[in-house]
Amino acid sequence: MPTTPQTIPAQHRADVECLWNYHNMHHEIRPVDVGIGLGSHDLGVARIATDLYHRGMYPTLVFTGANAPTTIETFPRGEAVHYREYATDHGVPAGAILIDTRATNTGQNIENTRALLAEHQIQARSVILMSRPYQQRRAYATCKKLWPDVEVICASHPLSLDDYVTSIGDTKKVMDMLVGDTQRIDKYAELGFAIPQRVPDDVRAAYNRLVDAGYTSRLV
Known part of the structure; x- marks a missing residue:
């Protein structure tokens, strides 16, 4: 079945979901200033x-x-x-x-x-x-x-991964952005722009596979 701009390629779905879940901080919302x-x-x-x-x-x-x-x-x-x-x-x-x-x-x-x-x-x-x-x-x-x-x-606006991709209308754009934001976790901490964050091994592996697959337009 052909891949449309709103469909995550099956061979990359697990890796995309891994990065998607990593970047969600899962904070409880409560009143703030x-x-x-x-x-x-x-x-x-x-x-x-x-x-x-x-x-x-x-x-x-x-x-x-x-x-x-x-x-x-x-x-x-x-x-x-x-x-x-x-x-x-x-x-x-x-x-x-x-x-x-x-x-x-x-x-x-x-x-x-x-x-x-x-x-x-x-x-x-x-x-x-x-x-x-x-x-x-x-x-x-x-x-x-x-x-x-x-x-x-x-x-963030509460959407599932698939619903989010549909809302943006461009799967590759979302995947490239996910890969780029994952790279920035380490890089920006090294540059002093952000505090360090732990990157689990499975997240690093998923990131590397997506880079190897060519989702690199948002890398710095």
């Missing part, structure tokens, strides 16, 4: 941010993100701008939202958010960090490096 939506190609970040606001998980919501080569076509006015538009269109008061339109990487997401909160005299002792499902671990490690005294809870 601030919600932070990290810009990306995934509108699911705005969806979960909007949902958690309506569930009373935070009074203030920050969207942070400019554009990247993978997002410029989807969000031509900038990631944070489109996220804010989604949230306000779905009932989040504009006055509850702050946006940073300059960040082009996760480190800048965190640094710019801290500066924005300080500018508005909002103290954050705890945050819910919302990202793509496979960005959770890297986002957590980056935040704890740059903002060590804040309590971090990670969240």
Whole structure:
């Protein structure tokens, strides 16, 4: 049966699921001071941010993100701008939202958010960090490096792997991103951008097999 853009190749499914499960931090959601939506190609970040606001998980919501080569076509006015538009269109008061339109990487997401909160005299002792499902671990490690005294809870739009791939509409893009984020766990810790995270042997093996299979466009 031919592989469509929304179908994970059978020979790689176990490895893709291994990486997918590794990057999910499985944090329990509870009320915090601030919600932070990290810009990306995934509108699911705005969806979960909007949902958690309506569930009373935070009074203030920050969207942070400019554009990247993978997002410029989807969000031509900038990631944070489109996220804010989604949230306000779905009932989040504009006055509850702050946006940073300059960040082009996760480190800048965190640094710019801290500066924005300080500018508005909002103290954050705890945050819910919302990202793509496979960005959770890297986002957590980056935040704890740059903002060590804040309590971090990670969240993503709750979709299964297959439903997520369907929502993005491009299997190879998702697989390449998964492989790239796995590489960054070690590399960014080595460079001092993030705290170290344990990478189990089965995750390393799955990562290596997917690299060998050519899912490498998001490697650094």
